[in-house]
Amino acid sequence: MTEDLNFTLTATFDGFNTSAYKRQGCGSSTCEGVAILKLLHVSEVGCVMLGPSCTYATFQLVDLSIPIISAGSFGLSCDYKTNLTRILPPARKISALFYHFIKESLPFKDVWKQVYVYKKVINFLLSESRNISFLKKTTIFLFIQLLCIDYYNLTKFYGTVKFEYGVFGVFELCQRGSLRHILNDRISYPDDTFMDMEFKISVMYDIAKGMSYLHSSNIDVHGRLKSKNCVVDNRMVVKITDFGWHTILRPGRDVWTAPEHLRKGGVSQKGDVYSYAIIAHEIITRQAPFYTLDCSDPTEKIHRVQYPSGMSFFRPDLIFDTASDTELELYKLIRNCWDEDPERRPDFKKIELTLGKIFSNLHNQATETYMDNLIRRLQMYSRTLERLVEERTALYKAERDRADRLNFMLLPGPVVRSLKETGRVEPELFEEVTIYFSDIVGFTTLCHYSTPMEVVDMLNDIYKNFDGILDHHDVYKVETIGDAYMVASGLPKRNGTRHAVDIAHMALDILALVGTFELQHLPGIPLWIRIGVHSGPCAAGVVGKKMPRYCLFGDTVNTASRMESTGLPLRIHVSQSTINILQRTDCKFEYEKRGETYLKGKGKEMTYWLTGVTGGKYNLPTPPTAENFQRLQQDLAEMIVFSLEKRAGGSEGFENRTTLSAKLRRRETNSSLQTDSQPEYFHLAVTDNPNTYL
Structure with missing residues (x-):
């Protein structure tokens, strides 16, 4: 301190950077402050107001010969402990003392105008000698006032934190x-x-x-x-x-x-x-x-x-x-x-x-009384809580049932339950199942003259009707791939020998539906499908983690697919093994022997046409003969074009459709107008030296 007590407190130092300070093992900010004070100490420093600290940090100040004002009691020595148990007063009390000490005029000091403040979270040390002030005076007073506010219906203010983009207040969390x-x-x-x-x-x-x-x-x-x-x-x-x-x-x-x-x-x-x-x-x-x-x-x-x-x-x-x-x-x-x-x-x-x-x-x-009011409020709250629990439970059950229904639409019921209980599904071998395949005849030609959305709508209409038929039979829809429709019976739930009967009845129902089905965007164009059925052993299980699917494996699946591909339109092509199972049942199915049919990978097999059930009323469409089928297949494109032109009101509207056939015709027209120019695949960048370098 100076002699007349009229002075300005100034912190003077040269080239010290707190980021370079390495702690000596103590986790207390006071020890770090003591080390900095030793480097900053010059004869002009007036005094130090020391916050609550351990005895070790206080002992380090003995060498400084600077008047020390204690802002709180001292704790025990930390002994270089990383986590020091503090027995120190709250920060707001120290801040209040600091605030009053600055503004009070005492016998040995006047009201201080500027002070040096060290706080670990805010770096106030500068790169050259200058006077250092902390925020505005009005802001400091406000913070001190906020720290003194402590009331039940007011949020507590704990202090401020400085980040790179500003200073933020820390308040009580509600x-x-x-x-x-x-x-x-x-x-x-x-x-x-x-x-x-x-x-x-x-x-x-x-x-x-x-x-x-x-x-x-x-x-x-x-x-x-x-x-x-x-x-x-x-x-x-x-x-x-x-x-x-x-x-x-x-x-x-x-x-x-x-x-x-x-x-x-x-x-x-x-x-x-x-x-x-x-x-x-x-x-x-x-x-x-x-x-x-x-x-x-x-x-x-x-x-x-x-x-x-x-x-x-x-x-x-x-x-x-x-x-x-x-x-x-x-x-x-x-x-x-x-x-x-x-x-x-x-x-x-x-x-x-x-x-x-x-x-x-x-x-x-x-x-x-107060207790009567408290008991009444608790009873009312208990009744409200019970009602809320019932409502939330009902909502949870409804949401769970909806999720289960969605899962059961994607996977079989036993598979869903196994996934929910154990998280995995064990693959199974089924001794005897019946598998159904069907395919739309002329699907490529239909797509050629249809827009993508028309193809999607067409398949959606067809499969929705097929799915409705499946609900009346003990069968499981495995998947649809393009125009292929795959159904199985006898798995995942075994049903004895009923699997062949259910598939046969389902196939007859689907064929009867196809005879009356009309395409929305192609009125008058017949819908033909081929159906193949085969029975035998099969393995099944869930494959993959993402979008898991219940898949079937085995020679029975391949043979059923071959039965469909070698069949004829509007016919149900059935293998010998399926006929043998049907003959063992009480249902009297009607079928015709087709004869030996070559199946890829199997050789020649005796196959049959399923035509109905004795006494059953199935309005099945009349299948075309082999000669008529070839002629109708050749005329299918002309029939589709005629139907589209009739619906579009002429050939001009038909040409403007965004179908693959229209794009090909426009490309052919453009190429015919440019016959003098080279084909598109000849437009290559060539050089004088045609050598190829590897």
Whole structure:
């Protein structure tokens, strides 16, 4: 210190960088500060105010010969422990002492204008000698005042943290979010049970208590009160946040702002009362802020509040006609709080008393004890919780059933249950199953003259009708690949010898449907399919992890596919093994011997045509002969073109279709107009030297 005590405290150092500091093993910021002080120490340094520290850090200061002011008790020596158990006072007490020490004029010091502050999270050390100041004086005072605020209905302020992009305040976390969020959530907080009138009054009472304390503190006024700045903790206690910033931030202009501040700016305690009235209206009605039927635009609402027409002042809607006695008292309180004249608005002490009287009269609580009220609230909450659990359980079951139905549409029931229980499906070998394959005859030609969407719609219509038939038989649809349709019976659920019977009945039903089916985009064009059926052993299992599929493996699958490909249109081609199983059953199927048919990979096999059931009424289409089929197949393209031209109203509309055939015709037309030019595949970049280099 200097002799006359009139001095400016200056921190002077040369070329020291805290990022290069290496700790000596102690995790305390005080030890790091001591090491820095030794490097910064010159004769001009006045004194050091040391925060709570361990005895080891204090011992290191003995060599400095600098007056030390202790801001708190000392803890035990850390002994270089990484995690030091601190028995030190809270940071807010030290900050308060530091604040008062700076501004007080003492016998040995004047009021300090500038100080050096060391804090580990903020680097205040500069690269050259200069005076160092920490933030603005008004901001420091505000932070100290905020640190001193400690009330049940106000969020606690813990300090600030500096990042590269700014300084941020650290406040108490209230897990349930803002009051505005809770008012919007009518599912989690229903009106009739949770958010009843008693709870709404308690919410208003919490806000009034917090504001009453705030107005009596050094903060004096909030200035930014709104439902978004009222937060709720896990115990449903409402706390006010965002207070105190009116000194460094410009007040906002919104529907919560009092009319006098909309006109002249500034903040006041009476303005907070007006904002409280708007929040109370939100709580009672559970509507949007400043809800009124006359206007929905927030900008227009602010304008009408700021510039009233005559003696009528624009305010939210309050319906007195249908209100209960309790609501009438609350409405009168709200109307007084948003009075146009600020002097006629009550203060928060009076609001507290009014709400206390309303609350005591509710449910005749003047004679009800605290325990009676608590038990009644717990019973009501228990009933509400039971009802919510039942509702959520019902929703969960409905969602689970819907997911199960979707899974059962993609995979067999036993497979789905095995995947849910164990996460995997064991492959199985089935001794005897029957497999069905069908294919659309002339599908390539149909696609050639159809747009992609027409092809998709056509297959969707066909397969939806096929799927409807499957519902009446004990069969399982394996998959569809293009125009191929694959069905199996006897797996994954074994059904004895019924698998051949079910597949035979299903094949007859599908063939009868095809005889009457008409293509939507090609009216008059017949739909022909080939059907192949074979019986034998088969292995089945789920293959893959992503988009798992229930797949069939074995020679039976290949043979059934060969039966379909070697069949004829509108015929059910059946193998000898399937006929043998059908003969062992009670059902009397009618069939014709086709003779020996060459099957790829199998050689010649005796095959049959399934034609019906004795006594059954199947309206099966008449299959074409081999000669007629070849002629009809050649004429199919002409029939399709004629049908499309008739539907399009002429050949010009047919040419404009986005089909593969139309594209090919346009390409041929363009190439014929450019006969002199080289073909497209001759347009190659050539050089004078045609050598090829590898």
